[in-house]
Amino acid sequence: MRSAGNLGSFRLPPLPTIREIIKLFGLRAVKQLSQNFLLDLRLTAPGKLRIVHGDVLTYKVEKAFPEHIRRPWEDDPPNVHIIGNLPFSVSTPLIIKWLENISLRDGPFTYGRTQMTLTFQKEVAERLVATTGSKQRSRLSIMAQNLCSVEHLFTIPGKAFVPKPEVDVGVVHFTPLIQPKIEQPFKLVEKVVQNVFQFRRKYCHRGLGMLFPEAQRLESTGRLLQLADIDPTLRPIHLSLMHFKSLCDVYRKMCEEDPQLFAYNFRDELKRKRRKGQGEDDDPESWES
DSSP: OOOGGGGGGOOOOOOOOHHHHHHHTTOOOOGGGTOOEEOOTTSOOOOSOOOOOSOTTTSOGGGGSOGGGOOOTTSSOOSOEEEEOOOHHHHHHHHHHHHHHHHHTOGGGTTSSOEEEEEEEHHHHHHHHOOTTOTTOOHHHHHHHHHEEEEEEEEEOGGGEESOOSSOEEEEEEEEOSSOSSOSOHHHHHHHHHHHGGGTTSOHHHHHGGGSOGGGHHHHHHHHHHHHTOOTTOOGGGOOHHHHHHHHHHHHHHHHHSTTSTTOOHHHHHHHHHHTTOOOSSOOOOOOO
């Protein structure tokens, strides 16, 4: 037996590192699912976990929140925080889904202005916070900043993950605004913004024209720009939130005058033309998230 006097010199073997545990249990990140293990202990805090197996795109996060945390929308954010190391493959559709939840004040935001801190591919994080005139300005910039105060907190280098991704990761914080900058339905704002950025390198009138059927495109686009007091030669990245507010407000009135207008999708018209061999010369550019 070891004497009490010798216990002071007794040392337990070191605990295995996270990297060693991953290797020991034969765990593998699935590249197709954009999985990576975050090993930097300065960025992780295990604590107590309740693991839910499910699809984050369909799982009702609000089910995990206790009722007593609910607060009026105009109050400070509730005592709950969504924190996620998001797979790159779902980060954009997921934040769009949550932004729509914010606009409707449902889902995780039935309890108030729930804050979020989420990871994105660095260039997506830069788009989320991009200011007017920035080359990173995109659909995501407008949709996020319309509904939230958005802050790019810091960047995590790719080497902090296993396997190491080809890009660095941006950590972004969202606090829902009490009132959106553009007080129009989410789908209407999304449609206007999406069409504008379809032709991001051209003048804004090009993308806005896609909101209207070809037979009335020229006249309606001119009317929209005139009533919204927008210079048609501005490029999409130079349109401010207030520009988009004016465009959405006027487009809403035009849709009220013509109830069939909002349902119009120029892609459907383009498909019909292609079937008839009458496709347009220039297809929309791939608009970035």
